[in-house]
Amino acid sequence: MAVLVAGAWFVGDWMTDLSFSPLKLKVYSWHKWTGILVFALLIVRVGVRIAVRFNPRTEMPSHPVNRLARGTHLLLYLLLALVPLSGWLYSSAAGFTTVWFGIWPIPDLVPKDAQLKDLFRSVHDALTSVLAALVVLHLLAALKHHFIDRDRILVRMVPGLKPRKPSDPSDFVD
Numbered sequence: 351m352a353v354l355v356a357g358a359w360f361v362g363d364w365m366t367d368l369s370f371s372p373l374k375l376k377v378y379s380w381h382k383w384t385g386i387l388v389f390a391l392l393i394v395r396v397g398v399r400i401a402v403r404f405n406p407r408t409e410m411p412s413h414p415v416n417r418l419a420r421g422t423h424l425l426l427y428l429l430l431a432l433v434p435l436s437g438w439l440y441s442s443a444a445g446f447t448t449v450w451f452g453i454w455p456i457p458d459l460v461p462k463d464a465q466l467k468d469l470f471r472s473v474h475d476a477l478t479s480v481l482a483a484l485v486v487l488h489l490l491a492a493l494k495h496h497f498i499d500r501d502r503i504l505v506r507m508v509p510g511l512k513p514r515k516p517s518d519p520s521d522f523v524d
């Protein structure tokens with residue numbers, strides 16, 4: 351999901367500066383398909399997180415740093431929903447139905463409307479900036495854990511990097 355979000359972000363930033371051409375139209379479609387894929391994967395992810403309890407927090411859950419980490423995670427989840435949703439709303443209000451991977455038409459969320467289009471465009475733009483800032487904060491925190499605290503948080507974020515020890519203390523700071 352991180353790779354897809356970063357891809358959608360950089361392509362989104364690049365495509366708006368392209369001059370009108372068949373390439374621009376293609377790139378807009380790729381951007382929308384990737385964004386909708388992120389949204390679909392988020393729904394699956396939230397479902398899995400609700401169904402399966404990962405690493406229950408047993409140590410100092412009210413510590414300010416743990417609270418900050420939880421708050422950042424919640425905000426990340428929220429933005430991962432709101433960024434694609436605002437893009438989808440923008441596309442709908444602009445009168446462009448998204449046809450996912452060129453096969454499945456995704457229902458428009460609102461009818462074509464010039465004012466709503468401008469509104470959702472600004473919202474999408476603003477939320478992508480907040481998402482980028484939060485991702486940078488998240489990365490800096492992960493690097494701090496790895497290089498300063500020297501715990502296993504970063505290793506846990508990269509699947510398959512190292513086998514997990516079942517009782518590692520950093521497992522409790524999730």
Ligand code: HEM
Pocket residue numbers: 354355358359360362363366378381382383384385386388433434435436437438439440441448471474475478
């Ligand atoms: C993880 C999901 C997404 C990310 C990170 C993302 C990110 C971005 C970024 C950074 C921009 C450029 C903003 C600017 O410089 O003005 C952009 C533009 C745009 N996005 Fe997204 N986006 C996502 C999902 C979507 C979705 C799902 C749709 C529609 C179905 C969409 C539709 C658009 C459109 C149409 C623009 C162009 C706006 C314009 O022409 O000014 N995006 N997006």
